Amino acid sequence: MSNFEETFLTRISDRKAVVAVLGLGYVGLPLALSFADAGFQVLGLDVDENKVRKIGRRESYIGHISDQRLKTSANLFSASSDFQLASEADALIICVPTPLTKEREPDLSYVEGTLGAILPRLRPGQLLSLESTTYPGTTEEVLRPPIEARGLTVGEDFFLVYSPEREDPANPDFQTQTIPKVLGGSTPSSARVGLALYGQVVARMVPVSSTKAAELTKLLENIYRAVNIGLVNELKVVASRMDLDIHEIINAAATKPFGYTPFYPGPGIGGHCIPIDPFYLTWKARAYGVHTRFIELAGEINASMPRYVVDKVSAALNERSKPLRGSKILLLGMAYKKNVEDMRESPSLEVLRLLAESGSQVDYSDPHVPVLPRTRRGDFGLKSVRLTPESLGSYDAVVLLTDHKAFDKPFIQKHAPLVVDTRGAFPVSPGVVKA
Numbered sequence: 185m186s187n188f189e190e191t192f193l194t195r196i197s198d199r200k201a202v203v204a205v206l207g208l209g210y211v212g213l214p215l216a217l218s219f220a221d222a223g224f225q226v227l228g229l230d231v232d233e234n235k236v237r238k239i240g241r242r243e244s245y246i247g248h249i250s251d252q253r254l255k256t257s258a259n260l261f262s263a264s265s266d267f268q269l270a271s272e273a274d275a276l277i278i279c280v281p282t283p284l285t286k287e288r289e290p291d292l293s294y295v296e297g298t299l300g301a302i303l304p305r306l307r308p309g310q311l312l313s314l315e316s317t318t319y320p321g322t323t324e325e326v327l328r329p330p331i332e333a334r335g336l337t338v339g340e341d342f343f344l345v346y347s348p349e350r351e352d353p354a355n356p357d358f359q360t361q362t363i364p365k366v367l368g369g370s371t372p373s374s375a376r377v378g379l380a381l382y383g384q385v386v387a388r389m390v391p392v393s394s395t396k397a398a399e400l401t402k403l404l405e406n407i408y409r410a411v412n413i414g415l416v417n418e419l420k421v422v423a424s425r426m427d428l429d430i431h432e433i434i435n436a437a438a439t440k441p442f443g444y445t446p447f448y449p450g451p452g453i454g455g456h457c458i459p460i461d462p463f464y465l466t467w468k469a470r471a472y473g474v475h476t477r478f479i480e481l482a483g484e485i486n487a488s489m490p491r492y493v494v495d496k497v498s499a500a501l502n503e504r505s506k507p508l509r510g511s512k513i514l515l516l517g518m519a520y521k522k523n524v525e526d527m528r529e530s531p532s533l534e535v536l537r538l539l540a541e542s543g544s545q546v547d548y549s550d551p552h553v554p555v556l557p558r559t560r561r562g563d564f565g566l567k568s569v570r571l572t573p574e575s576l577g578s579y580d581a582v583v584l585l586t587d588h589k590a591f592d593k594p595f596i597q598k599h600a601p602l603v604v605d606t607r608g609a610f611p612v613s614p615g616v617v618k619a
Contacts, residue, residue, distance in 0.1 A: 339371030368398030414482030452531025454520025517586020
């Protein structure tokens with residue numbers, strides 16, 4: 185064991201290690217608060233000055249994190265946009281986005297930009313951990329060479345790990361501390377240091393043999409969901425043609441106590457992980473001469489669901505002698521999942537775009553998204569509509585896209601002339617069309 189490793193482990197056990205979290209979004213902010221809760225001094229670094237100011241005022245910008253939670257951590261958690269402060273930290277944890285390019289290839293610009301910002305401040309004795317979802321090989325091929333080019337030796341005087349995030353925003357059953365955490369080290373000593381650090385805030389650590397193994401583990405988790413959602417979305421189309429309710433079928437199948445895990449269809453897939461992560465693996469697999477046909481097929485099916493929903497709306501209106509063009513349509517839910525404000529890659533935005541292009545007059549209602557911001561799908565300049573008997577009755581169709589708990593289903597069904605349900609939330613009735 186090197187002196188640097190011994191010193192780091194001692195500082196962790198004595199709660200003297202300073203932890204810097206780089207990127208204070210849906211992953212970074214809960215992680216920073218978890219380390220502060222465990223008694224560590226935490227520095228949050230983010231290029232977004234608005235986030236930094238809000239943390240300074242102890243105001244949360246994430247719905248499921250309360251202001252009180254930030255106030256509780258006031259003595260141990262601070263934020264800044266000055267990345268020169270990285271030199272003061274013992275552990276540096278990168279939690280930045282990893283989107284796709286327009287060509288649907290990995291975009292590591294946020295990771296590379298963050299590394300570039302802290303690289304001149306790195307010093308012996310530090311740990312760098314990457315949590316952003318990425319392709320196998322990123323840690324060793326993108327992060328390690330620039331670090332060692334500065335004269336630091338990974339495994340001796342510097343430690344490097346990959347430990348993928350596993351956040352499920354607004355899920356009350358799981359928090360950062362209670363979700364088992366996978367970690368792979370660039371070297372054995374890096375793994376030991378990383379496990380010791382995260383073990384202070386996570387109940388169960390899951391070590392794997394390498395950073396590449398940890399990177400592929402994260403992709404497997406999300407590809408598993410993407411493929412199974414694609415399967416059940418395709419079965420939804422089949423069931424509809426057979427005049428069957430796919431949710432009845434799924435619930436019946438779910439009574440089998442072995443060999444089956446229920447997945448549920450919807451208007452597509454959203455969030456930062458599931459629509460994006462599979463393409464990180466398909467891109468990297470091509471370098472090994474492998475064509476991931478199964479994964480790409482699931483992606484095509486999921487991407488086709490917003491169009492399927494629009495076709496269902498059009499057919500339902502036609503049954504009532506109304507064309508899609510010119511009809512007033514209200515979309516319920518812009519967030520990608522229920523009870524959160526996160527709209528990243530939300531299929532609701534694509535449904536909105538398609539309906540608007542078809543000539544419909546489209547509005548939306550979402551208690552978690554009071555104003556629709558500009559997105560890559562367009563700037564629609566819309567504000568959330570308050571649900572009243574009068575407002576619901578004024579639309580030709582109301583389309584449930586995100587099943588927020590705040591939506592009063594009986595109230596909506598009573599006052600809306602037509603409900604198109606993409607989530608199986610409404611009982612079958614003449615005024616409800618399943619999509």
